[in-house]
Amino acid sequence: MLEIKPVENQQQLSKLKQDYFAQSTAPLDGMWHFGFAPMAAHFGFYEHEALVGYCCINGEGYMLQFYLAPNANSDAKELFTLIAEQNSAVIGEVKGAFVSTAEPQYLSLCFDNSSAFTVNALMYQQVQRGSRSNQSALKLTLAQPEQLDQFVEFAASNIGAPEQWLSGYFGNLIKRNELFGYWLEGELLATGECRLFDEYQTDYADLGMIVAQSQRGKGIATQVLSSLVTLANERGLSPMCSTERVNTGAQKAIKRAGLTPLNRIIQIEFDQQ
Structure with a gap:
């Protein structure tokens, strides 16, 4: 059974965040992920007290990151939908998400639950x-x-x-x-x-x-x-x-x-x- 708990010390998520960045297809925006994300509320996903994933929600109720380890027993789509439909008493209100097209798994989950979307920014690289x-x-x-x-x-x-x-x-x-x-x-x-x-x-x-x-x-x-x-x-x-x-x-x-x-x-x- 999966349990969602607030994470006070983000250092606990270091390995999971490393895996999160590793699955992206291109570098992720530094301001969003190293400026805005650390200021957001983080929640850990636990199975039998083992940390298997996390998400973070900013002060306006938008998700900025979501990750569930491949070896987790829980289903990522079911968990994401539970959060998106605001059925987690721990996380509470979630209006939407910001996600990069360089994050195909996270993006797919967002689209599964979207009512509308718009391009917020363009990401450039050499x-x-x-x-x-x-x-x-x-x-x-x-x-x-x-x-x-x-x-x-x-x-x-x-x-x-x-x-x-x-x-x-x-x-x-x-x-x-x-x-x-x-x-x-x-x-x-x-x-x-x-x-x-x-x-x-x-x-x-x-x-x-x-x-x-x-x-x-x-x-x-x-x-x-x-x-x-x-x-x-x-x-x-x-x-x-x-x-x-x-x-x-x-x-x-x-x-x-x-x-x-x-x-x-x-x-x-x-x-x-």
């Missing part, structure tokens, strides 16, 4: 080394701890993200030497991120960027991304990134920087019984 933009790359400068407030203010004013979250996020990137800036005459015009993975997807670098609103449409985004692609390749890593479906400007810049949109992140709405 297919062939050297497939970069012909435009010259910009000189990016590694961010320093004393510049944290400038980066936070820049991002808050240009993308509207909350400053408290940005302070922790950028602070961690600075400590890891993963945040860069493009400065012109002392003014920060763009930020670039080259995030490395500590586990699961260590052959990849997850790229990100923000360009000042006043500078958009001038080719800076492509140049920043080209610089980040070069940086990743110099480290022997394959670059990847993602952008929202509606952000056509970013999509053009990413494509010009030599990355290809091979997968999608899908937002699934579950049938409400």
